[in-house]
Amino acid sequence: MATKAFELKPGMATREAFGKALVxxxxxxxxxxxxxxxxxxxxxxxxxxxxxxxxxxxxxxxEANMVGVAAGLASSGKIPFAASFSCFLLNKSFEQLRxxxxxxxxxxxxxxxxxxxxxxxDGPSQMSVEEVSLACSLPGFVVLxxxxxxxxxxxxxxxxxxxxxxxxxxxxxxxPVVYSPDQDFQIGTAxxxxxxxxxxxxxxxxxxxxxxxxxxxxxxxxxxxxVIDMHTVKPLDRxxxxxxxxxxxxxxxxxxxxxxGGLGVRxxxxxxxxxxxxxxxxxxxxxxxxxxxxxGLLDKYGLLARDIIAAVRKALSRKR
Amino acid sequence: MLMRQEHTLEExxxxxxRIRREIVQMIGEAKSGHPGGSLSAVExxxxxxxxxxxxxxxxxxxxxxxxxxxxxxxxxxxxxxVLAEAGYTPVEQLNTLRKLxxxxxxxxxxxxxxxxxxxxxxxGQGLSIGLGMALAARLDGRPTRVYxxxxxxxxxxxxxxxAAMFGAYHKVDNLVAIxxxxxxxxxxxxxxxxxVEPLIPKWKSFGWQVIELDGHDIPAxxxxxxxxxxxxxxxxxxxxxxxxxxxxxxxxxxxxxxxVAPTKEEVQLALEELK
Numbered sequence: 325m326a327t328k329a330f331e332l333k334p335g336m337a338t339r340e341a342f343g344k345a346l347v348x349x350x351x352x353x354x355x356x357x358x359x360x361x362x363x364x365x366x367x368x369x370x371x372x373x374x375x376x377x378x379x380x381x382x383x384x385x386x387e388a389n390m391v392g393v394a395a396g397l398a399s400s401g402k403i404p405f406a407a408s409f410s411c412f413l414l415n416k417s418f419e420q421l422r423x424x425x426x427x428x429x430x431x432x433x434x435x436x437x438x439x440x441x442x443x444x445x446d447g448p449s450q451m452s453v454e455e456v457s458l459a460c461s462l463p464g465f466v467v468l469x470x471x472x473x474x475x476x477x478x479x480x481x482x483x484x485x486x487x488x489x490x491x492x493x494x495x496x497x498x499x500p501v502v503y504s505p506d507q508d509f510q511i512g513t514a515x516x517x518x519x520x521x522x523x524x525x526x527x528x529x530x531x532x533x534x535x536x537x538x539x540x541x542x543x544x545x546x547x548x549x550x551v552i553d554m555h556t557v558k559p560l561d562r563x564x565x566x567x568x569x570x571x572x573x574x575x576x577x578x579x580x581x582x583x584x585g586g587l588g589v590r591x592x593x594x595x596x597x598x599x600x601x602x603x604x605x606x607x608x609x610x611x612x613x614x615x616x617x618x619x620g621l622l623d624k625y626g627l628l629a630r631d632i633i634a635a636v637r638k639a640l641s642r643k644r
Numbered sequence: 645m646l647m648r649q650e651h652t653l654e655e656x657x658x659x660x661x662r663i664r665r666e667i668v669q670m671i672g673e674a675k676s677g678h679p680g681g682s683l684s685a686v687e688x689x690x691x692x693x694x695x696x697x698x699x700x701x702x703x704x705x706x707x708x709x710x711x712x713x714x715x716x717x718x719x720x721x722x723x724x725x726v727l728a729e730a731g732y733t734p735v736e737q738l739n740t741l742r743k744l745x746x747x748x749x750x751x752x753x754x755x756x757x758x759x760x761x762x763x764x765x766x767x768g769q770g771l772s773i774g775l776g777m778a779l780a781a782r783l784d785g786r787p788t789r790v791y792x793x794x795x796x797x798x799x800x801x802x803x804x805x806x807a808a809m810f811g812a813y814h815k816v817d818n819l820v821a822i823x824x825x826x827x828x829x830x831x832x833x834x835x836x837x838x839x840v841e842p843l844i845p846k847w848k849s850f851g852w853q854v855i856e857l858d859g860h861d862i863p864a865x866x867x868x869x870x871x872x873x874x875x876x877x878x879x880x881x882x883x884x885x886x887x888x889x890x891x892x893x894x895x896x897x898x899x900x901x902x903x904v905a906p907t908k909e910e911v912q913l914a915l916e917e918l919k
Contacts, residue, residue: 389775392803393772393775395762401707402783423766424762428762429755
């Protein structure tokens with residue numbers, strides 16, 4: 325873990341950072357190819373398609389076939405990035421991800437955009453609130469949920485270098501920049517964004533920025549909160565979790581996902597095995613969301629700094 | 645380096661019969677498996693592996709090899725016997741089919757048998773995987789051709805038609821799909837479960853070159869694969885009319901032997917017929 329000074333600055337959407345990173349990879353390695361299911365302007369794979377038309381495969385609105393084709397490309401030495409909205413990729417192609425990708429362990433990278441509820445007005449049929457759970461259930465998969473453009477660029481590159489299946493979760497809205505450009509990211513190694521000793525807030529995706537906002541407010545009250553970016557949901561950084569449990573004695577997990585089956589339950593499993601301590605969970609509670617502005621949705625469904633602070637107080641009240 | 649093997653028709657037919665015996669024996673020994681759809685695909689696989697495909701058992705990962713994906717994974721006893729006879733895997737282990745730790749898993753599993761091009765068994769997926777392999781070869785400028793063996797019931801899966809659209813749209817002319825058209829699936833005759841006809845207009849309308857033949861006629865298969873190799877700008881599908889359970893009289897066209905193993909006595913009867 326590394327601690328970095330930071331301030332939240334306006335940044336681009338993680339989906340856009342993915343699209344740009346993919347073009348960089350395409351320039352460096354001719355084996356990198358991309359596939360998209362009629363959403364390339366939204367997933368930003370159109371940038372890759374424009375520069376490398378012969379390495380970009382338009383699949384039409386047929387995600388299952390797209391994942392199968394990606395598996396075939398990968399078993400012939402290519403490094404395919406197959407992109408679509410997270411909800412369609414993981415739900416419509418789950419069977420193909422299972423049998424054609426995870427089971428033989430082929431080197432396919434699956435990138436979901438428009439994850440979580442922050443996509444806004446399009447509503448729940450396009451929102452993805454189950455896919456971290458689905459992706460983590462696949463043996464051998466690496467599951468990544470970057471917080472900002474810096475993390476996304478680094479983790480897309482790390483995914484290309486990793487041999488084996490990877491799912492990367494990105495979002496639709498612009499999100500604040502958390503990291504300085506030189507921040508180091510390793511798959512499976514959490515980043516301690518802010519040091520703290522009373523409680524740990526473990527978050528990923530756009531909830532990292534909310535965790536930072538919560539930490540600032542808590543600090544004003546005299547509560548020292550550690551903020552950990554668990555950008556790799558699988559394999560989990562168990563050592564960072566163990567230290568959080570031992571050194572801070574209370575943990576709040578915050579994610580833009582259903583609390584049933586996401587980052588929270590995986591962290592809780594690790595905590596229960598290693599060092600039980602009071603835990604609370606911020607996320608979507610057994611419901612689908614609705615149409616609205618991203619800000620309005622995060623407010624209504626309890627995914628703001630305010631909600632993390634409330635969870636911290638609850639966890640602290642149970643701390644011995 | 646072995647590339648193309650030269651065999652006479654008689655040799656290929658003798659080989660096909662030996663492979664049928666091995667199929668019946670290994671499924672009998674395993675006490676479970678799918679004899680009907682294994683026996684119907686024998687000539688298709690024998691023609692591919694012993695005549696048509698460029699491959700090298702002494703160098704299974706040869707980059708430029710032709711590839712065969714058995715999308716109808718439940719027919720794997722036929723593929724296992726063919727791979728063993730071709731020299732990739734031990735013939736003497738065929739009777740470990742479906743047993744714990746065997747390289748011959750119940751459905752094709754690359755983890756146990758890396759020489760397999762794909763792990764299959766969940767129907768409908770092999771054509772997409774094969775198309776990816778064919779595209780990779782095209783990108784690299786490799787001569788690889790890809791052969792995907794489909795079940796007839798399998799093409800009821802929607803993914804097959806997603807893949808059919810994709811193959812035609814991307815002009816994947818280095819891929820051939822073969823439909824093992826034995827007219828039966830687990831629950832009975834295809835026409836009574838979910839009709840797939842009219843098959844030829846269907847594939848044609850999806851943009852594929854279509855060749856129809858008797859799937860047990862080796863010279864016809866040889867001619868069709870040669871014809872497919874000359875087609876440019878579109879993929880080819882071979883509609884191979886076959887007999888489920890081919891070669892064993894009491895298994896032929898008998899829906900019972902889709903997914904039920906022969907008893908010891910039935911294995912003996914079958915081996916008598918396959919002498």
